[in-house]
Amino acid sequence: MRYARLTRRGALGGMLGTLAATRPAIAADVTLLNVSYDPTRELYRAINRAFAEDWQAKAGQRVTVNQSHGGSGAQARAVLDGLQADVVTLALAADIDALARRGLIAADWQRRLPNNATPFTSTIVLLVRKGNPQGIHDWPDLLKPGVAVITPNPKTSGGARWNFLAALGWAQKQPNATAATAEAFLRDLFHQVPVLDTGARGATNSFAQRELGDVLIAWENDAWLARKEFGAEAFEIVYPSLSILAEPPVAVVDSVVDKRGSREVAQAYLEFLYTPKAQDIAAQNYYRPRDLAVATRYAERYPELKLVTIQDFGGWETAQAAYFADGGLFDRIYTPGK
Amino acid sequence: MSEAFSQGLPVATRERPATRLVLTLFTVVLLVLFLLLPLAVVFTEALSHGLGNIWDSLTDPEAITSIELTLLVAAISVPLNSVCGVAAAWCIGRFQFPGRSLLITLIELPFSVSPVISGLVWVLLFGANGWFGPMLDRAGLRIIFAVPGLVLATVLVTFPFVARTLIPLMQEQGASEEEAAITLGAGFWQMFWRVTLPNIRWGLLYGVLLCNARAMGEFGAVAVVSGHIRGQTMTMPLQVEALFNDYDWVGAFTIAGLLSLLALVTLAVKAALEYRIGERSGALL
Numbered sequence: 328m329r330y331a332r333l334t335r336r337g338a339l340g341g342m343l344g345t346l347a348a349t350r351p352a353i354a355a356d357v358t359l360l361n362v363s364y365d366p367t368r369e370l371y372r373a374i375n376r377a378f379a380e381d382w383q384a385k386a387g388q389r390v391t392v393n394q395s396h397g398g399s400g401a402q403a404r405a406v407l408d409g410l411q412a413d414v415v416t417l418a419l420a421a422d423i424d425a426l427a428r429r430g431l432i433a434a435d436w437q438r439r440l441p442n443n444a445t446p447f448t449s450t451i452v453l454l455v456r457k458g459n460p461q462g463i464h465d466w467p468d469l470l471k472p473g474v475a476v477i478t479p480n481p482k483t484s485g486g487a488r489w490n491f492l493a494a495l496g497w498a499q500k501q502p503n504a505t506a507a508t509a510e511a512f513l514r515d516l517f518h519q520v521p522v523l524d525t526g527a528r529g530a531t532n533s534f535a536q537r538e539l540g541d542v543l544i545a546w547e548n549d550a551w552l553a554r555k556e557f558g559a560e561a562f563e564i565v566y567p568s569l570s571i572l573a574e575p576p577v578a579v580v581d582s583v584v585d586k587r588g589s590r591e592v593a594q595a596y597l598e599f600l601y602t603p604k605a606q607d608i609a610a611q612n613y614y615r616p617r618d619l620a621v622a623t624r625y626a627e628r629y630p631e632l633k634l635v636t637i638q639d640f641g642g643w644e645t646a647q648a649a650y651f652a653d654g655g656l657f658d659r660i661y662t663p664g665k
Numbered sequence: 666m667s668e669a670f671s672q673g674l675p676v677a678t679r680e681r682p683a684t685r686l687v688l689t690l691f692t693v694v695l696l697v698l699f700l701l702l703p704l705a706v707v708f709t710e711a712l713s714h715g716l717g718n719i720w721d722s723l724t725d726p727e728a729i730t731s732i733e734l735t736l737l738v739a740a741i742s743v744p745l746n747s748v749c750g751v752a753a754a755w756c757i758g759r760f761q762f763p764g765r766s767l768l769i770t771l772i773e774l775p776f777s778v779s780p781v782i783s784g785l786v787w788v789l790l791f792g793a794n795g796w797f798g799p800m801l802d803r804a805g806l807r808i809i810f811a812v813p814g815l816v817l818a819t820v821l822v823t824f825p826f827v828a829r830t831l832i833p834l835m836q837e838q839g840a841s842e843e844e845a846a847i848t849l850g851a852g853f854w855q856m857f858w859r860v861t862l863p864n865i866r867w868g869l870l871y872g873v874l875l876c877n878a879r880a881m882g883e884f885g886a887v888a889v890v891s892g893h894i895r896g897q898t899m900t901m902p903l904q905v906e907a908l909f910n911d912y913d914w915v916g917a918f919t920i921a922g923l924l925s926l927l928a929l930v931t932l933a934v935k936a937a938l939e940y941r942i943g944e945r946s947g948a949l950l
Contacts, residue, residue, distance in 0.1 A: 360894060368911055395893045396907070409793030409802070410810045410892045528910045556912040 356389040357592055362412035364399035364485050364575065365526035366549040370612040371416070377608060378599045382592065390592055398526035399485030406431065406580065413584050413593040416577045418485020418527075421643035421651075423578050436578040445574040446600035447614040450632060451486075451493040453565040454534065454543040454550040461541045465567045466497040469516055469542055476519040477540035479530040481650075481657050485575070486527035488651060490544040493571040495650070496635035500569060514660040535562070546573065551613035551628075572634040707925055710918035722919040727896040731904035731920065734812070738887075738900060739880040742820040746876050750827025751869065755861065757828075758835025759843070772828045775821055784818045784889030810892030815900060818886040823876045830872035831865055838864055867939075874935055878928055 363371060375392040382390045395402065395410065399418035403425050406412045415432075417423055420443070426432045437444045455463050461474050469476050479487040491513070498504060498512035521540065524530040527549055534543035535553045543550070550564050577597050584590040599605050606618035610625040622629075640646040650656040680688075711719055722728060753772060757765060775783055789795050791808040801808060808814050842864065846856040862869075884902040891898045899907060901924050908917035 365910070393897055394895045396895075396910075397893055405810065405892055407793065408788050408795075408809060409798060409807075410894075411807070526910075532910060552912075 357391075357589065359390065359392045359413040359589060359593055359596060360395065360411055361392050361414050361416055361596075362395045362402050362406055362410060363416040364402060364418040365396055365528040366486065366531070366546055366552070367416065367575075368394070368396050368528070369552065370548075370609060370614065373608045373612065374600065374605055377604055378596055381599060381602075381604070382595065385595075386592070388592070390596075392596065396528075398479070398483035400483045401525065411583050411587070412580050413587065413589050414577060414579050414597055416575065418573075418575045419488060419643060420574070420576050420637070421488075421647040422485060423576055424643060424647075426578075426580065431580055431582045432578050433581055437576065439579075440577065440597060441601060442617050443574060444576040444578060444597075445617075446577060446597075447575075447606065447609040447616050449573045449575065449614055450547045450570045450634060451489050451567075451573060452545060452547045452550050452570065453567060454545050454553060454562050455541065455565055457561055457563065459563050459565070463542050463565055465565075466494055466512075466516075466569075469494075469519060469544075470512075474519055474542060475521050475540040476516065476542050476544065477530050477534045478520055478523070478544040479527050480523035480525055483525045484527055484530075486546050486549070486573075487523075487530075488646075489546070489571055489573040491650065491657065492637070492640060492646065493567070493569075493635075494544070496571055496639065497567065497569045500635070510656065510660060513656070517661045547615070547629075548613035566630055566632055569633045569635065572636045574637065704925055707918055707921050710914060711922040713918075714915050718915045719919050722913075722916040723923070725916070727899065728904065728916070728920060730896045731899045731901050732923070734815070734899065735881050735901040737812070738815050738819050739877055741816050742823055742880050743873060743877045745820060746823055747827050747869070747873050749824070750829075750831060750872060750876075751865070753828045754831030754835050754865075757832050758838075759840050769832070772825050775824050776829075780822050780883065780885030781889055783821045784886035786821070787814055787817050787890050809890050810894070810898060812898065814890035815887050815898065818890045819880050819883055822883050822886045823880045826876035826879060827869065827872035830868050830875065834865055834868040870935065870938065874931055878931060881927060882924060 361371060361375075371392070371394055375394070378392065379390050382388060395405075395412070397405070399422050402410075403415070403417060403422035406415060406426055407429055415423055415426065420437065423432060423436060427434050427436055433439070440446070453463055453469075455461065461471060462468065463471075463474070468474070478490045481487040481491050494516055495509055495513060498509040501508070522533065524533055527546055531543060531545060531549050531553055533539045534545075535557050543553075545553070547564075550562070554562050554564070577600065579590065579593045579597060581590075584593045600609075601617070603618055603621060606616040606621040607624075610616045610621055610628075613628070615629055616622045616625070637643055637646060640649075648655065711722075753768070756762075757769060788809055790797055791801060791814070792798050793802065793809075795809075808817070842860050843856055846860045851859065881900075882902060883900075884906075887900050888903060888906075891900070891903055893899065893903065893907070895907070901920050905917050905920045905924070908920065911917075
C-alpha cells in the first residue's frame with residue numbers, strides 16, 4: 328500500500344514537472360489571438376505562417392498567431408465575455424458591431440481598413456450530391472417534396488445568416504413579390520431543414536461526412552473545400568440565379584490590444600491580409616480576393632453571379648433586428664421539429 | 666459491486682436454460698453493439714492511414730498541448746474532489762446534523778444539471794460581464810477562457826463521484842469500528858489512517874476512477890469556458906471535435922483512441938491494484 332502510494336505521488340510529480348518544462352517552449356516573442364468564424368481554419372493557418380515570415384523580416388520579431396474557431400455569433404459572445412482576442416475576423420459586420428456597441432472596438436471600425444474592412448469576400452452556393460439526383464438548379468428547387476436542406480442555425484452561425492439573406496434576396500426579387508410571399512418562401516424552405524448545426528463547418532460535416540440531406544446551403548469557399556477534401560466527384564456546386572455578396576470583415580479589438588500592448592502587430596496583421604501574397608492565399612482557399620490582379624488570375628474559378636448585398640436589406644443593423652433578433656422573421660417562420 | 670452480483674446468482678440459476686441463454690446472448694449482443702463496435706471504429710479509423718500518420722497526429726504540438734492540458738486538469742480536479750468527497754461522505758455517514766439532507770442534495774446537484782450549465786455558471790461569475798469579471802480584469806487575472814476555467818468547470822462536473830460512491834458505503838459500515846479505535850486511545854488521524862481509510866479503500870478507488878474518467882472525457886462544460894484557442898485551451902475531447910471539423914479524421918480518431926486507451930489503462934490499473942491488494946488483504950485488515 329505504501330509502495331503504491333509513493334509511486335502514484337511520484338508519477339503525479341513527474342507529470343506536473345513535464346508540463347512546467349514544456350509550456351514555455353511554445354511561447355514566442357509576441358503572440359496574437361485571432362478569434363474567427365468556422366470555415367476559415369485552413370485559410371488562417373496558411374496566412375498566419377506567411378505573416379510570421381513577413382513580420383520576422385520587417386520587424387525582426389517572432390510572432391505566433393493563435394486561432395480560435397466557432398460559429399460567428401458564438402465567437403462574438405465569447406469575446407464579449409472576455410476572450411482576449413487581439414483581432415476578430417468574423418463572418419459578418421453585425422457580430423463586430425455588437426462588440427463595438429459594448430465599447431470593445433471603436434465605432435468607426437469599418438472605415439479603418441479598405442473595402443469596409445473586408446479583405447476578401449465570398450458568396451452563398453448550393454452543394455448537391457454527385458449527379459444532382461434531385462435536379463437542384465435554383466432556390467425554388469429546394470422546396471421540392473422530399474428534398475432535405477442542410478443549413479446551420481442563424482442564431483449562432485454567420486454563414487447561416489448569409490444563407491438566409493441569399494434565399495430572402497431571391498424571393499424578394501421574384502415578379503409580384505411581397506413581404507408575405509418572401510416570408511412564405513422562407514417558411515417553406517425551413518420546413519425542409521431537418522437539423523440546424525451551430526456553425527457552418529458542422530453543417531458541412533453533417534452533409535458531407537454524415538451524408539445527411541440532399542442540398543447544403545454553404546459558403547462558396549466551404550463548398551469548394553468540401554470538394555477538395557471529399558473528392559471532386561463526390562459533390563457538385565450549383566450556382567443559383569441570384570445570391571448575396573458575403574462580406575466577412577476584420578477588426579482590431581481596441582480594448583484588448585491597448586491592454587496587451589499589441590496594437591502595432593495586430594494592425595500589421597490585418598493590413599497584411601490586403602497584400603498580394605495574402606490575397607493569393609485567400610484565392611487558393613476559395614475566397615474571392617479584392618485584389619484585381621489576383622482575382623483575374625483565379626477568374627475561371629469564380630463564375631459571374633447576380634449578387635444582392637447587405638445594403639439591399641438596409642445594412643446589418645436593420646437586417647439583424649428584422650430577421651435574426653428574438654421575435655424576428657427567423658423566429659416567426661422556424662418551429663423546431665416540424 | 667461483485668458481491669451484489671454473486672448474491673443475485675442463485676435466483677438466476679433457477680431459470681430455465683433457454684431463458685438463461687437468451688438473456689446472456691442479449692447482453693453479449695448489446696455489449697458488442699454499444700461498447701465494442703464504437704471502440705473498434707475509433708481504432709480502425711485512427712489506423713486507416715497507417716502508423717506513420719498516427720505518429721504525426723500524436724506529435725503535433727496542438728495534440729501534445731491538449732494531452733498535457735487534459736492530464737493537468739485531471740491531476741488537479743481528481744485529488745481535490747477525492748479529499749472533499751471523503752470529508753463530505755465521512756460527515757454525512759457518521760453524523761446526524763441539521764441540513765444533512767440538504768448537503769446530500771447539493772453534492773448531487775452536478776449530476777442533475779446539464780454540463781453546459783456547469784460551464785456557464787463560471788462564465789456568469791468570472792466572465793468579463795460576470796459578477797467578479799471587472800474585478801479580475803483589474804487584477805489582470807484570467808479564469809474564463811484559460812486553464813483555471815477548465816479546472817473549475819471540471820471540478821464542478823466531477824464533484825459528486827467520490828462522495829456519492831462513499832456515502833452509502835460509510836452509512837452501511839457504521840461507526841462502531843471507529844468508536845472502538847477512539848475508545849482504545851487513537852487520535853483522529855490515527856483512526857482515519859488505520860480504520861476509516863482501509864475500510865473505504867475500494868469504494869474510494871472506484872470513485873476516484875469514475876471521477877478521473879469523467880474529468881478527462883468531459884466535453885460540454887469545458888467547451889463553454891475554453892474559448893477554443895488552438896494549442897492553448899483545448900482539452901482532448903475539444904481537440905477531437907476541432908480536428909473532426911478540420912476534416913482531419915486520422916487526427917481526430919487518434920486523439921479519441923488515446924482517450925479510449927487512457928480509459929482502458931485506468932481499468933487495467935484498477936484490476937491490478939485489486940489483485941495485488943487482494944493478495945495481502947489479510948495482513949492489512
